[in-house]
Amino acid sequence: MAGLSRRQFLARTALLAAATGVSFDRLGPLLHAGSVRAASAVDVPTTLAQTILQGGVQKGRYRTLVTGPGEPYIPRLDVLRATANPDRAAARRSLLYLGHLSDLHVIDAQSPGRIEPMIVQDHSAWGSAFHPQDPMSVHTTAAMVRAFSDARYSPLTGAPMSAAIVTGDSADMHSHLELRWYIDLMDGLTVNPASAGATYQGVQAWAEAVWAYRPKDPAGGAFGEYGFPTLPSLLAEAIATPVPSVGLPAPWYAVYGNHDTLLLGTFDLSPPLHALAIGGRKSYTLEATAGSVLAGYAATGSALQQAGDALGLALGRSGFRSVPANPARRLFEQREFMAEHFRTEPTPGPVGHGFTQRNLDTGETWWKTDLSPHVRAFGLDTCNQVAGPDGAVPDTQFRWLEKELEQAQAEQKLALIFSHHNSLTLENRAQRPGETEVLHGAEEFIDLLLRFPVVVGWLNGHTHLNQILAHTSSSGGFWEITTASCIDFPQQQQVVEIVDNRDGTLSLFTTVLDHASPAVPGTGGSSADLAARSREFAANDWAESPDMRRGSPLDRNTELLLKAPFDLSRITDAALEAQHMTERARIVAYEDRIDA
Incomplete structure (x- = not known):
C-alpha cells in the first residue's frame, strides 16, 4: 500500500x-x-540493552545492585495457538506505541496523615504503611518519567509514542499534596518535596521511632540489624532541592486505584484522619496511631464521638511529636481526584486525562477515548469504595462496556482495556447495607472481553509485579498485561506496542523500563542518585520477595501474538x-x- x-x-x-x-x-x-x-529499531535505553539485578551482600543481609545483560523479546503463542510466520519481522508496521505506568505511590513521607507505625504490628501485613524509600518517591517518579521520555521512540520500530496510561495508585495516602505532585510530575513541572519546611520532620529522623529505618543511625532496630546503611545526610538531601521533571512525551490518561479511593487503599476515610492530615502532630508509636486514627473506625459514628476523637488529637497524646502543619495535605474526596486532572498543563494533555465534564457532572468514574484513529481505549474504575484493597466491576460499568465494545466491534476499532485491578484481584464484593448493585468478578469480566475479538489487550497493575496472562476462547483471545510499581523493587514500568504483521496476525510487544538512574547510587545527592537509592532500598525488603516482582522472562520483554480481529489492510499506509x-x-x- x-x-x-x-x-x-x-x-x-x-x-x-x-x-x-x-x-x-x-x-x-x-x-x-x-x-x-519508523521502519527500523532505534537505540533506546530499556531492559533490552541492560537489566538491574540484585548483587552481593554488603553487610548483614543487605544487598546492593549490579547491572546485568539485556533481555531480548520472547515470542508467546498462548493466544495465537499456531506457528508464527518466521518472516513477520520484515513486514510489520506499528499501529500504536504506548507508555504504561502504574502504582507510582507518590508519597509525602512527612505527612501526619500517614500511619507508618502500623508496620510494627505486622511487617508483612502492613508493609505498605512504611518503606525506607518513602522520602525518595518523588525522585523515583521523576526518574521514571525521564525513562519514558528517553523511550519516546519505540526501540522496536522507531515509531513515536502515541499516548501513556497511568493505571492507578498514584497518590499513596489520599493526600491532595501527593495528588498534585503526581500530576505535576507527569506534566513536566517542578515539585518541592519539602512539605514541612527546610528540616526533615518525620519518623525516619526521630530516634524514638526505633522500628523505622533511620538513615542517620539505623542501630537498635530491625532495619539496622538487617544491614541498612548509615547515611547521615540522606533525609536532608531528599528535601533539599525541588525536583524537576521532563514530563511525559505524549498525552496521558488516568484511572482510579484503590489508594486513590481508600485510606492505604483499604479503609474509608475517618474524621480523625482528616483532622490529623492537616494538623501539626505526627505519631511515631503504634499505640498513638491506633488510639487516634484507627479508633475512629470503631466509634459509634455520633457527632459527639467524632468530636471527642478530634479533641483528643488537639489536646495531645503520648507518642506524638509536633510538626509544621500544611493545609495542602488535606485528604481529597472521590470526585476531587477527577477534578484535579483538569488542573493540568495544556501539553502534553489532554485536559482531564481521560475524565470529561460528564464525569464531573454525573460522578461516573470511567471513560473512553480514541488513542489513534484505529485504537479505542476504555478506562475503568474497578475499586471498591467500601473496604478492601481488591476490586470488582460494578454492573453499571459492565453494561456500559458491553455496549461500547459492541460499537467498537462494529466500527472495527482495536480495543484496549485499562483498569487498576487485574484478574487475580477482582473478587471484592463488599457493599454497604442496602446496596444492591451486582459486582462482577474476574471470570464474568474475562468472559465479557472474550466475546469481542477487537479486544487485544487489558493493561493493569495493583500487585506490583510484572505478569502477563493469556485469556483464550475457541475463536481467539486477548492478553492481560500487568506492570510493576515505582515503590517496590524492581521499580519498573513498561511500554507496549501494537504491531500489524501483515499476515493476519497482530503482535503486542512489551518492553520493561528501569527508571533513569544508575544501578549504584552516587553520593552527590542528585535526584537521580536518590532514585537509585530508593531502588536499592526496595530490593532489600525482607518481608517480601523482591526478585519475585520482576516476574519471569515470559512476563517482561515479550512478543504476544494473536489473530487479527479483522482485515487490517483497511488501515492504509497513508492513514x-x-x-x-x-x-x-x-x-x-x-x-x-x-x-x-
Whole structure:
C-alpha cells in the first residue's frame, strides 16, 4: 500500500507546524527523517540493552545492585495457538506505541496523615504503611518519567509514542499534596518535596521511632540489624532541592486505584484522619496511631464521638511529636481526584486525562477515548469504595462496556482495556447495607472481553509485579498485561506496542523500563542518585520477595501474538503515516520544550 503523496506530506506538515508552533522549515525534514526511522529499531535505553539485578551482600543481609545483560523479546503463542510466520519481522508496521505506568505511590513521607507505625504490628501485613524509600518517591517518579521520555521512540520500530496510561495508585495516602505532585510530575513541572519546611520532620529522623529505618543511625532496630546503611545526610538531601521533571512525551490518561479511593487503599476515610492530615502532630508509636486514627473506625459514628476523637488529637497524646502543619495535605474526596486532572498543563494533555465534564457532572468514574484513529481505549474504575484493597466491576460499568465494545466491534476499532485491578484481584464484593448493585468478578469480566475479538489487550497493575496472562476462547483471545510499581523493587514500568504483521496476525510487544538512574547510587545527592537509592532500598525488603516482582522472562520483554480481529489492510499506509506524523510533530515540540 502506498503512503502519503509528496503534496499530501507537505500539506500535512504545514498543518502540524501551525498546530505545534514548530516552523515548517524545521519540522519538514524531521518528519521526513522520522518516516525513515519508523521502519527500523532505534537505540533506546530499556531492559533490552541492560537489566538491574540484585548483587552481593554488603553487610548483614543487605544487598546492593549490579547491572546485568539485556533481555531480548520472547515470542508467546498462548493466544495465537499456531506457528508464527518466521518472516513477520520484515513486514510489520506499528499501529500504536504506548507508555504504561502504574502504582507510582507518590508519597509525602512527612505527612501526619500517614500511619507508618502500623508496620510494627505486622511487617508483612502492613508493609505498605512504611518503606525506607518513602522520602525518595518523588525522585523515583521523576526518574521514571525521564525513562519514558528517553523511550519516546519505540526501540522496536522507531515509531513515536502515541499516548501513556497511568493505571492507578498514584497518590499513596489520599493526600491532595501527593495528588498534585503526581500530576505535576507527569506534566513536566517542578515539585518541592519539602512539605514541612527546610528540616526533615518525620519518623525516619526521630530516634524514638526505633522500628523505622533511620538513615542517620539505623542501630537498635530491625532495619539496622538487617544491614541498612548509615547515611547521615540522606533525609536532608531528599528535601533539599525541588525536583524537576521532563514530563511525559505524549498525552496521558488516568484511572482510579484503590489508594486513590481508600485510606492505604483499604479503609474509608475517618474524621480523625482528616483532622490529623492537616494538623501539626505526627505519631511515631503504634499505640498513638491506633488510639487516634484507627479508633475512629470503631466509634459509634455520633457527632459527639467524632468530636471527642478530634479533641483528643488537639489536646495531645503520648507518642506524638509536633510538626509544621500544611493545609495542602488535606485528604481529597472521590470526585476531587477527577477534578484535579483538569488542573493540568495544556501539553502534553489532554485536559482531564481521560475524565470529561460528564464525569464531573454525573460522578461516573470511567471513560473512553480514541488513542489513534484505529485504537479505542476504555478506562475503568474497578475499586471498591467500601473496604478492601481488591476490586470488582460494578454492573453499571459492565453494561456500559458491553455496549461500547459492541460499537467498537462494529466500527472495527482495536480495543484496549485499562483498569487498576487485574484478574487475580477482582473478587471484592463488599457493599454497604442496602446496596444492591451486582459486582462482577474476574471470570464474568474475562468472559465479557472474550466475546469481542477487537479486544487485544487489558493493561493493569495493583500487585506490583510484572505478569502477563493469556485469556483464550475457541475463536481467539486477548492478553492481560500487568506492570510493576515505582515503590517496590524492581521499580519498573513498561511500554507496549501494537504491531500489524501483515499476515493476519497482530503482535503486542512489551518492553520493561528501569527508571533513569544508575544501578549504584552516587553520593552527590542528585535526584537521580536518590532514585537509585530508593531502588536499592526496595530490593532489600525482607518481608517480601523482591526478585519475585520482576516476574519471569515470559512476563517482561515479550512478543504476544494473536489473530487479527479483522482485515487490517483497511488501515492504509497513508492513514498510518499521517497518524505517525501527528505523533512525531508533537514529540518534536516536546523536545523543543525540554531543550529550552
